[in-house]
Amino acid sequence: xxxxxxxxxxxxxxxxxxxxxxxxxxxxxxxxxxxxxxxxxxxxxxxxxxxxxxxxxxxxxxxxxxxxxxxxxxxxxxxxxxxxxxxxxxxxxxxxxxxxxxxxxxxxxxxxxxxxxxxxxxxxxxxxxxxxxxxxxxxxxxxxxxxxxxxxxxxxxxxxxxxxxxxxxxxxxxxxxxxxxxxxxxxxxxxxxxxxxxxxxxxxxxxxxxxxxxxxxxxxxxxxxxxxxxxxxxxxxxxxxxxxxxxx
Amino acid sequence: xxxxxxxxxxxxxxxxxxxxxxxxxxxxxxxxxxxxxxxxxxxxxxxxxxxxxxxxxxxxxxxxxxxxxxxxxxxxxxxxxxxxxxxxxxxxxxxxxxxxxxxxxxxxxxxxxxxxxxxxxxxxxxxxxxxxxxxxxxxxxxxxxxxxxxxxxxxxxxxxxxxxxxxxxxxxxxxxxxxxxxxxxxxxxxxxxxxxxxxxxxxxxxxxxxxxxxxxxxxxxxxxxxxxxxxxxxxxxxxxxxxxxxxxxxxxxxxxxxxxxxxxxxxxxx
Numbered sequence: 271x272x273x274x275x276x277x278x279x280x281x282x283x284x285x286x287x288x289x290x291x292x293x294x295x296x297x298x299x300x301x302x303x304x305x306x307x308x309x310x311x312x313x314x315x316x317x318x319x320x321x322x323x324x325x326x327x328x329x330x331x332x333x334x335x336x337x338x339x340x341x342x343x344x345x346x347x348x349x350x351x352x353x354x355x356x357x358x359x360x361x362x363x364x365x366x367x368x369x370x371x372x373x374x375x376x377x378x379x380x381x382x383x384x385x386x387x388x389x390x391x392x393x394x395x396x397x398x399x400x401x402x403x404x405x406x407x408x409x410x411x412x413x414x415x416x417x418x419x420x421x422x423x424x425x426x427x428x429x430x431x432x433x434x435x436x437x438x439x440x441x442x443x444x445x446x447x448x449x450x451x452x453x454x455x456x457x458x459x460x461x462x463x464x465x466x467x468x469x470x471x472x473x474x475x476x477x478x479x480x481x482x483x484x485x486x487x488x489x490x491x492x493x494x495x496x497x498x499x500x501x502x503x504x505x506x507x508x509x510x511x512x513x514x515x516x517x518x
Numbered sequence: 519x520x521x522x523x524x525x526x527x528x529x530x531x532x533x534x535x536x537x538x539x540x541x542x543x544x545x546x547x548x549x550x551x552x553x554x555x556x557x558x559x560x561x562x563x564x565x566x567x568x569x570x571x572x573x574x575x576x577x578x579x580x581x582x583x584x585x586x587x588x589x590x591x592x593x594x595x596x597x598x599x600x601x602x603x604x605x606x607x608x609x610x611x612x613x614x615x616x617x618x619x620x621x622x623x624x625x626x627x628x629x630x631x632x633x634x635x636x637x638x639x640x641x642x643x644x645x646x647x648x649x650x651x652x653x654x655x656x657x658x659x660x661x662x663x664x665x666x667x668x669x670x671x672x673x674x675x676x677x678x679x680x681x682x683x684x685x686x687x688x689x690x691x692x693x694x695x696x697x698x699x700x701x702x703x704x705x706x707x708x709x710x711x712x713x714x715x716x717x718x719x720x721x722x723x724x725x726x727x728x729x730x731x732x733x734x735x736x737x738x739x740x741x742x743x744x745x746x747x748x749x750x751x752x753x754x755x756x757x758x759x760x761x762x763x764x765x766x767x768x769x770x771x772x773x774x775x776x777x778x779x780x781x782x783x784x785x786x787x788x
Contacts, residue, residue, distance in 0.1 A: 384625075387621065387623065387626075388619050388621065388623035389623055389624075389625055389626070391589055391617075391619070391623060392617070392619060392623040392624075392625070394587075394588070394589060394610075395587045395588075395589070395610070395615065395616065395617045396616075396636070396637050396640070396689065397610040397611060397641070398636070398637070398640045398641075403640065
């Protein structure tokens with residue numbers, strides 16, 4: 271029962287934090303330096319790992335699909351399968367998981383340390399809301415960077431699949447991309463980007479909220495980081511089901 | 519009842535006068551679960567006064583201080599800053615108050631200069647040139663001009679405390695709260711911090727509440743001293759009243775005798 275209450279409390283405080291952060295939206299231009307810094311941290315520093323991961327996911331998808339589809343003479347549709355899978359599902363989900371592990375954990379650790387070492391208390395006594403200078407720039411940064419990361423993840427995944435198809439399955443790039451284009455629509459990519467946007471915002475909000483509500487010392491900071499990442503991962507997969515259901 | 523009379527603090531930056539504030543504790547109680555930290559505390563800190571609150575560790579001093587800035591909410595009773603209830607968020611918009619945290623609570627990702635500039639920047643109190651002037655003036659008052667470009671991790675304990683005071687000073691506060699400002703400092707640096715607190719009161723008439731274990735600080739700069747024990751205010755007097763407090767618990771706290779033949783921890787064990 272207590273765990274259920276904690277879950278609802280967590281949802282409530284996260285939504286409150288979102289509303290509070292959005293109420294300071296008009297200050298975003300003044301905070302553009304913080305916003306740019308967060309865009310760099312969220313986007314640029316995450317890009318290499320997104321590129322590596324998505325290229326191999328595309329490659330593995332092509333390999334698995336190639337071996338399976340060869341049995342019933344459908345390997346020319348590998349491009350379609352990799353394209354749709356990356357755009358609609360694996361691209362946004364894998365990028366969100368990376369963001370949770372890399373960016374979310376860093377946010378939770380930083381804000382939890384600031385809370386434990388009284389920096390957040392100092393902000394409050396100065397009448398500077400944490401939601402304004404710590405949460406809003408991060409939310410804005412993820413909202414801008416997540417679609418970019420997803421698009422790059424999709425593209426790299428498609429090319430990973432193309433290279434694997436060419437060298438390991440014997441499907442030429444022209445045939446691969448022709449199949450990819452034939453059954454893919456713009457809507458498929460947009461659905462994926464929308465999912466990525468939802469996941470990114472949820473990850474940042476959850477990690478900010480858990481970080482800011484940390485009490486105790488170094489041990490609790492570690493526990494908060496773990497909790498933030500675990501909750502983010504669960505929410506990504508749960509939301510994935512509902513958002514996919516809503517979009518199809 | 520909360521006070522509504524007037525006295526003024528003088529800004530160290532503009533020379534303009536801010537109305538000084540009083541702080542009134544009315545039957546303040548605070549519990550964490552079943553544990554009562556503060557029990558029915560009532561007293562008043564007058565405008566422009568230096569009030570030193572002493573007491574053993576865990577007696578509730580810092581918790582009491584947090585009630586003044588609204589970081590803790592009372593279980594019962596109220597705290598007023600002038601006529602404003604300290605537990606209301608809007609009070610911090612109406613009254614400028616600054617808390618010097620025990621560990622400084624400096625922003626580790628910012629330089630000393632940016633730590634000081636944060637408040638005026640966020641509240642848009644001046645343009646960048648004006649902010650620079652304010653910050654450098656505060657650093658000058660605390661003899662920290664050479665530390666402006668340093669990060670908190672590069673500072674000694676004493677410098678961190680002085681930077682925390684300088685950061686508070688930039689806010690041009692009507693009420694300064696100090697949480698153990700001389701803890702973990704050598705005697706000379708403790709004396710320096712005490713002098714700074716007294717000077718700020720002399721020059722700018724800021725109301726100050728200082729939570730401390732430091733007997734020398736209390737005796738030398740306080741207008742009045744309160745002693746908190748077990749969550750209750752057991753003594754309230756000018757510093758002279760500490761010479762003969764009457765209560766043996768207070769006498770033992772203020773002048774503990776080191777008895778190697780019959781040490782305290784042995785008494786606790788038995």
